[in-house]
Amino acid sequence: xxxxxxxxxxxxxxxxxxxxxxxxxxxxxxxxxxxxxxxxxxxxxxxxxxxxxxxxxxxxxxxxxxxxxxxxxxxxxxxxxxxxxxxxxxxxxxxxxxxxxxxxxxxxxxxxxxxxxxxxxxxxxxxxxxxxxxxxxxxxxxxxxxxxxxxxxxxxxxxxxxxxxxxxxxxxxxxxxxxxxxxxxxxxxxxxxxxxxxxxxxxxxxxxxxxxxxxxxxxxxxxxxxxxxxxxxxxxxxxxxxxxxxxxxxxxxxxxxxxxxxxxxxxxxxxxxxxxxxxxxxxxxx
Numbered sequence: 001x002x003x004x005x006x007x008x009x010x011x012x013x014x015x016x017x018x019x020x021x022x023x024x025x026x027x028x029x030x031x032x033x034x035x036x037x038x039x040x041x042x043x044x045x046x047x048x049x050x051x052x053x054x055x056x057x058x059x060x061x062x063x064x065x066x067x068x069x070x071x072x073x074x075x076x077x078x079x080x081x082x083x084x085x086x087x088x089x090x091x092x093x094x095x096x097x098x099x100x101x102x103x104x105x106x107x108x109x110x111x112x113x114x115x116x117x118x119x120x121x122x123x124x125x126x127x128x129x130x131x132x133x134x135x136x137x138x139x140x141x142x143x144x145x146x147x148x149x150x151x152x153x154x155x156x157x158x159x160x161x162x163x164x165x166x167x168x169x170x171x172x173x174x175x176x177x178x179x180x181x182x183x184x185x186x187x188x189x190x191x192x193x194x195x196x197x198x199x200x201x202x203x204x205x206x207x208x209x210x211x212x213x214x215x216x217x218x219x220x221x222x223x224x225x226x227x228x229x230x231x232x233x234x235x236x237x238x239x240x241x242x243x244x245x246x247x248x249x250x251x252x253x254x255x256x257x258x259x260x261x262x263x264x265x266x267x268x269x270x271x272x273x274x275x276x277x278x279x280x281x282x283x284x285x286x
Contacts, residue, residue: 007036007045017054032057032071064089098199102168105198109171110259117255117267120219126230128218128237130274135212138194139169139205140176145191149224153256158193165205169195174210175251180272183249184231210250215271216243219254223263227251230270238274246273 014021027033028044033053035044053074060070069085076082119125141158153173162169176192177183194210201207216238220230231249238245252269260266 005036005047007047008051010035010044010046013044013046013051017051019054027057027067030067030071032067032074064093102170102198106168106170109196113172113254114259120254120267121221124221126219126221126233128216128233131215131217131271133211133213133215133271135209136196137201137207138174138210139167139197139201140192140194140208141206142190142192144188145175146188147186147224150257152191152193153253154258155193158195162197165202166199167201167205168198170198171196173253173256175253176210177249177251180245180247180249184228186228213273214275215250216245216274218270220268220270221266223266224268225263227268227270230268231272234270234272242277243274244277246275248273 008016010021010024013024024033024044024046028035033046033050036047036050037045039045056074057067057070060073061067065073065085069089072081073085139162141155141161143152143155143157145152152175155173158169172195174194176194177189178192179189182189192208194208197205197207216234218230218233218237220227235245237243250271252271254267254269256266256268
């Protein structure tokens with residue numbers, strides 16, 4: 001019976017399926033797709049039915065399968081090998097996805113800080129402002145603090161703690177001073193170092209919420225040793241505008257030792273919770 005199938009030369013098949021001719025030859029060599037017949041000088045010809053495997057191969061390659069695995073999948077008539085290979089690939093991609101997510105989150109957080117710092121520096125934004133901060137969960141560790149900022153910011157103990165939990169942190173570092181008076185007097189004190197986790201935290205991870213309130217904010221450009229000027233700005237502003245300041249403070253390090261070793265380029269934001277003083281409430285004694 002005469003063969004009435006339509007056959008495509010390797011050049012035609014290459015254009016039809018948008019794959020190089022060398023790729024088709026390689027598929028033949030490894031036994032993935034064979035030509036339906038050979039012409040003079042072993043010239044390859046393919047049927048449309050055979051070429052329909054090309055989109056299937058592209059799809060599996062898109063998912064990250066090797067040609068060796070694709071051959072197993074295409075040749076297998078049961079789902080046993082499919083389930084095994086798909087599960088292996090799924091587990092492999094979960095690990096890759098986790099790694100990419102951690103890198104993406106860390107870079108995105110750092111980029112946002114650089115953009116923020118550039119805005120502050122260019123516009124010399126060092127006046128006091130009122131700011132509402134959305135609540136966020138932070139990992140934390142309490143430590144003694146003797147105003148060695150480099151040791152507190154590039155914090156070996158905190159890094160080791162997060163690694164012990166198979167987690168990492170990213171973004172801005174905060175130091176929470178529970179006593180504003182101790183901070184202003186620069187006495188040795190206990191502080192809480194805070195930073196956002198990248199991955200979902202485990203039950204044993206120490207976390208605390210920060211934000212959800214109104215703060216007085218003041219950016220400081222320059223060395224950490226001169227941060228008190230920003231504190232005094234906030235106190236003077238609060239007194240003039242009838243605000244009371246909470247007895248704790250947060251120092252938020254936008255640009256620090258992680259980015260530059262030149263303290264003149266450091267940018268730190270001082271944050272103190274504030275409340276408007278209500279003079280309309282009558283004194284109960286009168």
